[in-house]
Amino acid sequence: GSVGTITGRVIDPSGQTFANARVTMQSQVGLRLTFDALTNAAGRFVLPAVPVGAFKLTAVTTQGRSGFTQGSIDADGATVERDVVLADNTLVGTVYERDGVTPAGAGVDVYLAPRTLGRYYSYAPIADSTPGVVRTTTAADGSYGFSVTQANSYYVQAERALDRGRSEAVLVNLDPVQPLRADVKFLAKGRVFGSVRDSAGVAQGDVPVSVRTQGAFSAERGTRTDAQGNYSLDGVFAGDVVVGARNEATNLA
Numbered sequence: 001g002s003v004g005t006i007t008g009r010v011i012d013p014s015g016q017t018f019a020n021a022r023v024t025m026q027s028q029v030g031l032r033l034t035f036d037a038l039t040n041a042a043g044r045f046v047l048p049a050v051p052v053g054a055f056k057l058t059a060v061t062t063q064g065r066s067g068f069t070q071g072s073i074d075a076d077g078a079t080v081e082r083d084v085v086l087a088d089n090t091l092v093g094t095v096y097e098r099d100g101v102t103p104a105g106a107g108v109d110v111y112l113a114p115r116t117l118g119r120y121y122s123y124a125p126i127a128d129s130t131p132g133v134v135r136t137t138t139a140a141d142g143s144y145g146f147s148v149t150q151a152n153s154y155y156v157q158a159e160r161a162l163d164r165g166r167s168e169a170v171l172v173n174l175d176p177v178q179p180l181r182a183d184v185k186f187l188a189k190g191r192v193f194g195s196v197r198d199s200a201g202v203a204q205g206d207v208p209v210s211v212r213t214q215g216a217f218s219a220e221r222g223t224r225t226d227a228q229g230n231y232s233l234d235g236v237f238a239g240d241v242v243v244g245a246r247n248e249a250t251n252l253a
Contacts, residue, residue: 001030002052002076008083009043010059010067017043021061023084028101029053052076054101059084065177068092069141070103087179089145091169095138095158096185103142104186108160110144111135115153115168121219122159148174158184162235164217187216193232196225196245203229207247215239 010021021039025047026032037045039059056070067086091112095104111123113133120126127133138144138158148154151171158165169182192211196204205227212220217237225231225245 004073004078108138188238
């Protein structure tokens with residue numbers, strides 16, 4: 001089959017390289033093959049004959065420090081350069097798109113909040129004024145990290161426009177040598193559509209329609225019917241849905 005090569009370094013956030021670190025590659029396609037390699041004196045590794053497609057890399061140094069990254073080989077014979085940066089945080093993870101496989105990329109807001117605070121549709125409005133709520137953003141590979149100094153149970157929530165994802169993390173060990181991993185996947189979405197009619201079956205055009213989801217994220221969004229009384233709303237979170245409509249002229253709901 002089509003294969004390529006992965007090369008790179010094992011480094012810490014300051015750029016220091018690590019010799020004799022074990023780098024493990026797991027292919028995310030086909031038979032999901034796993035290969036190992038050791039870094040040389042310069043901290044570099046080479047993994048040949050890797051199947052084309054997505055892969056994940058994990059590195060562990062002789063001191064027990066670990067790091068994680070992922071990428072993809074896009075063509076037969078291609079060489080991908082991918083450094084593994086060792087964790088400098090006590091809580092790390094990756095934010096994935098709704099398919100659970102594709103990293104969300106850079107710029108996703110990730111919030112860490114104590115579970116005792118409760119669940120919020122968005123932590124953005126309270127992050128700056130609420131003790132214990134902290135924010136970071138994802139890197140290009142969708143990864144994030146928090147330097148947590150207090151053992152506790154936390155929500156890890158990813159927010160990007162109308163996308164939301166949440167995971168839970170119970171931190172006991174606060175040693176960055178062995179960080180806790182908590183990946184987050186954006187919640188699935190779908191389309192809600194239908195028509196609004198009165199008791200006589202007459203279509204109700206240009207009336208407001210509210211669509212409320214009840215599940216991992218409770219949210220309410222609105223739209224209006226067209227001239228034929230039909231409505232459609234994309235991007236609605238998976239879960240129980242309650243739809244309501246009211247004719248503003250007759251006040252009938």
